[in-house]
Amino acid sequence: MSDASRAVKLPSLDPAAGRIMRLGIMGGTFDPIHYGHLAVAEQAREALRLDLVLFMPAGSPAFKQDARVSDAEDRYAMTVLATAANPAFYASRFEIDRPGVTYTVDTLRALRAHYPASVELFFITGADAILDLLTWHDAADMARLATFIAATRPGYDIVQAQRRVEASGVGFDVRYIEIPALAISSTNIRDRVRGGKSVRYLTSESVIGYIQKNGLYRPGPDAFGTDALEEGEQHGR
Template sequence: MIKVGLMGGTFDPIHYGHLLAAETAREACGLDEIWFVPSYVPPLKPNEPGAGGDVRLEMVYRAIDFQPHFRAMDVELERGGISYSIDTVMELQALYPGRAFSYIIGSDRVNDLSSWHRSEELAKLVSFIGVERPGEPIDQSGLPSYIRERLTIVEMPLIEISSTDIRKRRSEDRSIRFMVPEKVYSFIMRNGLYES
């Protein structure tokens, strides 16, 4: 069985924090591959994304082209509408049998898991990998047992980068160099993304 970690999100833009979380989870949990799945409309952030789906997918491709264990998947962008994880997992299981899927989630999102659309059903189909940052411990006590039983926590080195901050810095004409991979930086600059 091929073990695949799924990294969902807007990736608006993708940055080194996303890549570090993916690699940390891959190494700690013995995953064979990490699939980055840009959302069309994220259910928990309905006012995002800022850049279009094709642009965000292109940035993901540019960010991961050096890593043989990373892939970009456009299933949520192709499907359109609100990007519910349960729909994505069911579609990926049908398209790619023989794979065991795990969702990789930042510590800020782990406590939201029980509010995810059809979360109990999702927990029967996937396991969860909570990426814990130093100073941001994951508190499992408030999680239902069906999530706790399917949750593995891995510790990630501290890196304070967010897509929100990157967009804000660009709108203020401040540098984002070394916050995103060089190919993503060049793409953002060449296309004038996130300028005010």
């Protein structure tokens, strides 16, 4: 077990003799987490027969270093509330408790060192992110460490992404799944809260209650950055 994985709690996965277990990793800023994130995770769990989906709010997202992001404790608390009802979902402090900029490859390395080889890693992202995958930090090592699940919307043309990944020669194993067309984003939720508009049915009542109780996304000049990925809102490059 690595020093990084010792420092924070991760769910226990003890495969029975000869059984392979599949761990999904759902990263994101989750500012706030919403039904779009949950729908993607559930569809991925079902389609790829994942045993558990690990939700990891990013600590210091690499692609949002110049953007205002809510406190990590608030984003983690909302993730816990939103995922509590699904026994196959687990909210982790793994990234928010780890110092430094959050890179996906570092998380995958730590998870691979923590779990036995009988636990397979599946990183869940939006299909749009697959086009940028080759530019992420240490992309070749990411390809070695995990299978990637790309969530697409109905009618989305995946040919361009498939050709780019194949032409790279890096060796990414990408599985494409179709999810319902939910026009929900964290950016839109923040904007609606600031404008005094309802966000009911965009995220869970528990998350809405937390936002209200803690005064998140209040009206003011301190604008938040636009989400890089509206579907998966992934966390590290």
